[in-house]
Amino acid sequence: MGKKGGKGKGKGKKGRKTMAKSIFVPSEPAPPAKPAFNRSLPLYSFDLIITRLEIKGVALNDPRKLVVKVSFGENNLSLTASRTNVSAFKPDASLIFQSVPMELSTKLQENGIAFEVVYDELTVGKGNAALPKRLTNNVGWNMKEFNYTSTCALGTLEKPDVQIGALEFLCKLFIKCSDYARKGETCPNLNRNINPNDIVFVIAKSPNSPTDCDACRGVLEAEARKDQPKDYSISQDPRCGY
Structure with missing residues (x-):
């Protein structure tokens, strides 16, 4: 009985040593965190x-x-x-x-x-x-x-x-x-830099014979290859009619 008790005691010490080794295994250092920007500052x-x-x-x-x-x-x-x-x-x-x-x-x-x-x-x-x-x-x-x-x-x-x-x-x-800026946001002073009068959209039929002054000639070639082509372009500059 005494010998059996000694063997059991020895196994217990060995088990505790194994647990101690697993506890103190050094872990790899965590990667450095990316710098966080304060969104209240420029x-x-x-x-x-x-x-x-x-x-x-x-x-x-x-x-x-x-x-x-x-x-x-x-x-x-x-x-x-x-x-x-x-x-x-x-x-x-x-x-x-x-x-x-x-x-x-x-x-x-x-x-x-x-x-x-x-x-x-x-x-x-x-x-x-x-x-x-x-x-x-x-x-x-x-x-x-x-x-x-x-x-x-x-x-x-x-x-x-x-x-x-x-x-x-x-x-x-x-x-x-x-x-x-985050996705969906814009620069706070962006609207101050764009004048609404500078934004112009002009839609008209393409001229039959576009001239060299037509800035959009050839842009809509992809549209012409569709089953139901739609003919949209920017109208010709009147200054180019010479």
């Missing part, structure tokens, strides 16, 4: 390129060592050689962020756009460019896209007021309405 898109950069006494020969750090409304982005000394924006490189319009306006008025030029991991120039109020006062829901270009003087960390170079930049800012 979704801004900001982009900036450096069109010209010059610093006295510093030869910026190796583009791989050059980085221009930019601060815009407490948002930061780093520009490499692909966005420095260029004249066109790089596709899909915009900075996307959200902000309270009044707070963003205040930050831009107080701080403008700050630049820090880093070459070979050393800061070789710093500067700050002010933005005009006609731009900073219009960063709310009803804003229109703006492009702004200006020049920023560069100084050193020790002597920020002594100019040692300059950079020219081009920036743009707008609200990403199409990406922000």
Whole structure:
């Protein structure tokens, strides 16, 4: 009886160890959650390129060592050689962020756009460019896209007021309405941008001999192949009747 009891006790310990192992098996980390946007705030898109950069006494020969750090409304982005000394924006490189319009306006008025030029991991120039109020006062829901270009003087960390170079930049800012709105919704300021008088529908029979001025010639060829064709087109421009 004693031996049987010992065997049963041993089996119990083994069972408890097995359960302990199954409990402490590490699980795979959950994938990072996608950023959630606050639908009560605008979704801004900001982009900036450096069109010209010059610093006295510093030869910026190796583009791989050059980085221009930019601060815009407490948002930061780093520009490499692909966005420095260029004249066109790089596709899909915009900075996307959200902000309270009044707070963003205040930050831009107080701080403008700050630049820090880093070459070979050393800061070789710093500067700050002010933005005009006609731009900073219009960063709310009803804003229109703006492009702004200006020049920023560069100084050193020790002597920020002594100019040692300059950079020219081009920036743009707008609200990403199409990406922000849910299905079935439209941009809040879309109806302000479309004048009802600009929307015109004209329906008439197609002319027998369409001219070269007929903008819709050939559009309805697919309709003609149906069992019961319907002949709809935009009427010919009277200015083309010559």
